Amino acid sequence: MAAQAHIARPDPHTASDKEWGEYLFMRKNPKGVHFERWFHANGCRKWFHMARHTVSHEILAIYGITEPAPKLDGGEGTS
Amino acid sequence: MKYSIFNLLRQARDYHKNWPQAWRSPDPKPEYDVIIIGGGGHGLATAYYLAKEHGITNVAVLEKGWLGGGNTGRNTTIVRSNYLWDQSANLYDKSLQLFEGLSQDLNYNVMFSARGVINLAHNEHDLKELARRGHACRLNGIDYELVSPQQIKEIAPIINISPSIRYPVLGGAMQRRAGNARHDAVAWGYARRADEYGIDIIQNCEVTGIDIADGKVTGVQTTRGAIKAKKVGAVVAGHASVIGQMAGLKLPVESHALQAMVTEPIKPVLDTVLMSNTVHVYISQSDKGELVLGAGIDGYNSYGQRGGIDVIEHQLEGLVELYPIVKRLRIMRTWGGIVDICPDASPIISKTPVDGFFMNCGWGTGGFKATPGSGWAFAHTIAQDRPHKLN
Ligand SMILES: Cc1cc2nc3c(=O)[nH]c(=O)nc-3n(C[C@H](O)[C@H](O)[C@H](O)COP(=O)(O)OP(=O)(O)OC[C@H]3O[C@@H](n4cnc5c(N)ncnc54)[C@H](O)[C@@H]3O)c2cc1C
Ligand SMILES: [Zn+2]
Numbered sequence: 001m002a003a004q005a006h007i008a009r010p011d012p013h014t015a016s017d018k019e020w021g022e023y024l025f026m027r028k029n030p031k032g033v034h035f036e037r038w039f040h041a042n043g044c045r046k047w048f049h050m051a052r053h054t055v056s057h058e059i060l061a062i063y064g065i066t067e068p069a070p071k072l073d074g075g076e077g078t079s
Numbered sequence: 080m081k082y083s084i085f086n087l088l089r090q091a092r093d094y095h096k097n098w099p100q101a102w103r104s105p106d107p108k109p110e111y112d113v114i115i116i117g118g119g120g121h122g123l124a125t126a127y128y129l130a131k132e133h134g135i136t137n138v139a140v141l142e143k144g145w146l147g148g149g150n151t152g153r154n155t156t157i158v159r160s161n162y163l164w165d166q167s168a169n170l171y172d173k174s175l176q177l178f179e180g181l182s183q184d185l186n187y188n189v190m191f192s193a194r195g196v197i198n199l200a201h202n203e204h205d206l207k208e209l210a211r212r213g214h215a216c217r218l219n220g221i222d223y224e225l226v227s228p229q230q231i232k233e234i235a236p237i238i239n240i241s242p243s244i245r246y247p248v249l250g251g252a253m254q255r256r257a258g259n260a261r262h263d264a265v266a267w268g269y270a271r272r273a274d275e276y277g278i279d280i281i282q283n284c285e286v287t288g289i290d291i292a293d294g295k296v297t298g299v300q301t302t303r304g305a306i307k308a309k310k311v312g313a314v315v316a317g318h319a320s321v322i323g324q325m326a327g328l329k330l331p332v333e334s335h336a337l338q339a340m341v342t343e344p345i346k347p348v349l350d351t352v353l354m355s356n357t358v359h360v361y362i363s364q365s366d367k368g369e370l371v372l373g374a375g376i377d378g379y380n381s382y383g384q385r386g387g388i389d390v391i392e393h394q395l396e397g398l399v400e401l402y403p404i405v406k407r408l409r410i411m412r413t414w415g416g417i418v419d420i421c422p423d424a425s426p427i428i429s430k431t432p433v434d435g436f437f438m439n440c441g442w443g444t445g446g447f448k449a450t451p452g453s454g455w456a457f458a459h460t461i462a463q464d465r466p467h468k469l470n
Binding site: 001002003024025026027029030031034036038042052054055056057 | 318320321329330331332333334378379380381382383389422
């Protein structure tokens with residue numbers, strides 16, 4: 001199971017409804033390279049990050065959930 | 080040409096050599112009043128209702144591949160309107176009502192078959208949810224009745240109602256007006272009628288950009304050149320975010336693969352549709368005899384139009400336990416489509432911050448049933464520049 005990674009949680013006490021709505025619901029949905037947080041539900045139950053192409057499903061990088069997104073050749077594709 | 084028994088006989092006399100083509104394949108004109116992006120069922124229905132209900136016929140439907148080659152031709156064809164929320168129930172029931180008269184309206188046999196749909200309950204919570212949904216539906220005038228395991232067994236003898244299986248059948252709810260329809264006929268029927276109104280249906284024409292000046296849409300860029308338009312409506316299912324991005328819009332939509340499959344054809348064993356949301360097993364039998372099986376979505380974003388084998392395995396585990404006769408059948412084909420999932424699993428039919436640009440998306444795993452209603456409401460939204468009260 002996976003979903004978009006690197007989403008910063010705004011402060012719920014100060015965030016506007018719009019900011020909170022964006023945080024909860026708005027997602028990048030690129031046709032290309034996607035940076036995701038994964039949970040290995042059927043295995044070791046580890047959380048980790050993955051950079052993956054959403055058309056070819058090629059895995060481009062695996063990294064820890066506290067690490068910044070790696071710079072990849074071609075960057076964040078959209079095509 | 081009107082499709083009728085007389086024309087069928089006339090054409091048979093001529094050895095079927097003189098049937099006219101069902102729609103033209105025109106080159107794009109430089110400008111249209113309305114451009115619809117996406118030649119799936121929803122886009123073609125939108126074009127048809129723009130002409131029929133609003134008299135707007137200077138319209139083009141732009142499709143990057145072939146008509147119905149997206150989710151329209153990939154779904155398991157279940158049509159129903161038993162939704163909990165008023166907003167959903169009203170829209171989906173409008174669609175079901177349109178389905179009921181669609182073959183006549185389009186003069187094209189969409190093979191809508193009201194064979195009934197049963198939702199199965201596999202735990203206490205499912206039972207309560209179905210009871211609540213049943214009450215809500217009936218308050219909205221939508222038929223939806225609770226059925227016991229024994230009643231289900233009578234309707235569908237192939238089901239295993241033993242209490243000792245992993246997900247036993249504790250009960251269910253049935254919408255008798257629901258059923259299925261032939262999905263590609265829906266696309267073709269709308270295409271043919273839209274074409275009769277003079278609407279241009281242009282295949283192999285991918286939209287690559289949305290032209291916007293001073294916050295207003297002016298046209299689109301395509302693989303077949305730039306085309307101007309006063310209004311543009313996009314209804315591209317799994318590619319909603321891609322088109323949205325072209326217009327600078329961010330959407331609460333994520334694209335996932337959804338899979339289905341068919342078994343080898345067998346004699347008639349099932350004349351209704353059975354759905355188990357809890358274990359993601361959906362089953363019906365096609366007129367050709369194949370058992371049509373639907374699964375759940377893959378747990379990660381994808382534009383790859385194919386899904387993971389683990390989802391199929393999971394689906395089959397539930398299937399063989401619930402319908403043991405399928406154990407020795409071969410699976411003939413599996414395939415996937417890319418569906419546009421919203422956080423609330425509810426669609427968006429809307430104006431956008433860009434003047435003259437409209438979006439219709441978020442139908443996710445369940446938009447085939449909505450094809451007529453969605454097109455009807457989207458046509459209204461585009462023509463009147465404001466949503467209908469159904470959307
Ligand atoms: C396996 C599966 C099973 C399903 N089962 C059911 C079911 O039983 N019941 C139900 O109600 N629903 C079901 N659905 C959902 C249903 O199929 C969809 O919600 C519905 O068909 C969407 O229709 P559409 O016309 O919007 O999309 P589509 O038919 O996908 O049409 C969108 C079109 O837009 C085109 N397009 C995309 N980008 C561009 C571009 N840039 N330029 C030009 N054209 C473009 C695509 O090529 C495509 O033809 C299922 C879906 C799948 C995948
Ligand atoms: Zn692991």
